[in-house]
């Protein structure tokens with residue numbers, strides 16, 4: 513039986529969540545001023561069909577078959593999640609943006625029927641999240657995953673999936689760790705991105721990607737969800753004429769409360785996709801340390817990461833630290849220049865800057881060779897403050913210790929503080945913010 517969240521059932525857990533929510537408000541200065549305590553509401557069991565009959569159904573083969581549109585055949589389907597977390601819907605054109613299809617939820621799908629009566633409709637199933645979703649929402653972890661997966665054999669080399677994302681987390685938990693997340697993995701690559709960011713409460717809302725967001729606080733749409741996206745399409749590269757594994761996964765983040773759902777249009781999986789690929793703009797930077805040199809090094813290059821990990825580049829080990837950056841060419845971001853120096857042999861060193869002025873200056877230095885622009889970031893303001901959905905990236909300089917310059921780049925305040933204790937010098941705006949990187 514699912515555990516239905518209400519403040520009577522487990523006051524301690526809710527006290528903990530309320531505290532977590534309070535911490536969020538401090539951490540995300542640009543977010544809600546006073547997030548309410550996270551006391552979920554389990555809706556009454558009477559179903560009042562409004563969207564037009566949401567029926568619980570976890571027959572994976574039947575759900576997957578309903579999604580098949582032009583140019584695809586679908587088979588080998590499987591559903592993972594609570595028996596109440598999947599189903600079908602009808603007559604939802606006015607409320608969802610397409611008439612019928614399949615719905616997955618992190619609570620009971622029948623609770624998605626309108627009108628919007630509560631701010632906090634919740635069913636905490638106490639089920640696990642999903643490791644692939646965790647990577648999209650790091651450092652937070654997911655719970656109550658609902659996953660429909662199947663093979664799609666497409667007539668061309670692209671597959672499109674039509675969907676609407678919605679959540680009860682809106683609007684009060686936008687900018688918090690409770691950023692419930694959706695992914696549509698095609699052969700392991702998530703195509704459910706908007707503006708290059710994975711679809712979540714924190715990436716589609718009134719403040720970011722707002723042209724794709726419908727605020728349902730006042731119940732303009734006949735669904736319990738407090739906010740939902742406009743109809744979106746995920747377009748993925750695929751292998752033509754052979755089965756491609758498609759995995760549609762949705763989960764709660766940081767706790768199991770405040771339901772989130774995805775509506776999938778009947779016949780909405782098609783090939784070809786018909787528009788540009790909806791690829792992720794995020795890249796992961798991995799940090800390494802050279803014990804002999806006591807130098808730090810970062811890279812997002814998959815080729816370099818492989819060579820560092822397999823010992824082609826001798827002496828380097830992962831520190832276990834990583835952060836996200838934007839891919840080169842992402843709109844609204846700036847290039848990061850990378851330089852290399854062997855002027856301090858036997859030690860070598862790299863240097864990164866997102867500042868066009870600093871990049872030009874270092875290009876004039878005889879000690880440094882410009883290599884390339886390697887990834888992209890957003891610049892902080894003069895006080896070192898970063899925009900929504902990004903985190904400060906700190907840069908610290910070793911002040912020439914050990915006879916060679918080295919810089920360390922980190923998003924982690926405790927690492928920043930520890931390096932300062934060692935005498936490293938912060939560089940950048942505010943306390944030492946060189947860039948803003950995606951969460």
Ligand SMILES: [Ca+2]
Nearest residue numbers: 618635656768
């Ligand atoms: Ca849940």
Ligand SMILES: [Ca+2]
Nearest residue numbers: 630631736738
């Ligand atoms: Ca609601």
Ligand SMILES: [Ca+2]
Nearest residue numbers: 692764769770
């Ligand atoms: Ca949630």
